[in-house]
Amino acid sequence: MTVGALPEPLTQLRQRGVTVVPHGIRLSLSGAEDVDQHRVAHLARCAEVLDAPLVSEHIAFVRAGGTEAGHLLPVPRTRDALDVLVDNVLLAQAQLPVPLALEPIAALFEWPEDEMDEATFLTELLDRTGAWLLLDVANVYANATNRAAASGALLARLPLERIAYVHVAGGAERGGLYHDTHTDAVPPEVLDLLSELSALHHPPAVLLERDGHYPPEAQLRAELDAVAHAAACHRSPARCPFDEPGGARRAPGRAGRRPGDRW
Known part of the structure; x- marks a missing residue:
């Protein structure tokens, strides 16, 4: 996946030693469809170009049946939806060179099918994937x-x-x-x-x-x-966690590069 030249403001930030973290909005990790590997590859390449210590993405879906919603939509907090989300996060992590942090979104509605509260859902998601939390x-x-x-x-x-x-x-x-x-x-x-x-x-x-x-x-x-x-x-x-001596650049238990003294 090709990433074009960095915009000048980003180049200046990197020259000043400012940490830049790619923040995704289109992976649709909560969607029923498999994660788009091209989008994951692009996010991975951005992390490499920026020498980022991690990347982040939202706990949401943005497309269904091939239709792009153009908005971050909340995931039903059901057991089935959690299983799909875990699988998609693991697929994305396998392609990313750095750890992944997940952000719970601001949701304007909840699904009537919800089986878990948000804290229970998030805790199990992080436990099963080893992902980090962007709060x-x-x-x-x-x-x-x-x-x-x-x-x-x-x-x-x-x-x-x-x-x-x-x-x-x-x-x-x-x-x-x-x-x-x-x-x-x-x-x-x-x-x-x-x-x-x-x-x-x-x-x-x-x-x-x-x-x-x-x-x-x-x-x-x-x-x-x-x-x-x-x-x-x-x-x-x-x-x-990414600045600890020997701290994992990827999720715990996964092989990956080690961090420098950044962040």
Whole structure:
């Protein structure tokens, strides 16, 4: 799979020693169809070109019956769906040169067929695949808000030691639902949730997602400062599993390259 020349901003980031992590949105790991090997190969090649310590993808499906949804759709939390998801994750991992972190999405609905709660589903998925967790606290907040549930209750039941890194993003309420927009400021409730997470398990890294409607530089810097304060970045973060001496570049129990002192 061919990857073209890196965009200049990415080249500059790499020259400055900034870690760049490819973040997939099209593998459709939760789909009933087999994972598209061309898409996995492209993600793998991106990781190699960027010298990334890991890649990430969403726990979602984006196509069915050959039709592309154009959106991340939630997986039914059933035993059968979990088995399919595990198989697809293992297929993807076999082709990736680095570990895979999985991100639970912000879902606007749940399936009536659900057999497990989210914490149980995620824990078994990570146990069976050896994948890492990309925890988006904005997604946790969105799901809890839309389901009238307590967001902190989920954090207390997740395998936080499996966190590779954390996402934070802004959102807005429309039509009675909270939408994870990535174009609005991070609300105080999400920052509070980040603080709650950091008190339980200080994450190795926190990334602010912003996909558009960029504010003036001073405002963006203030938002980054607020995120850093909420994450207690003055403390020493948890050691990233990919920086441990001899730490696995792939999932535990799988052969793979060893990491450098990055991240």
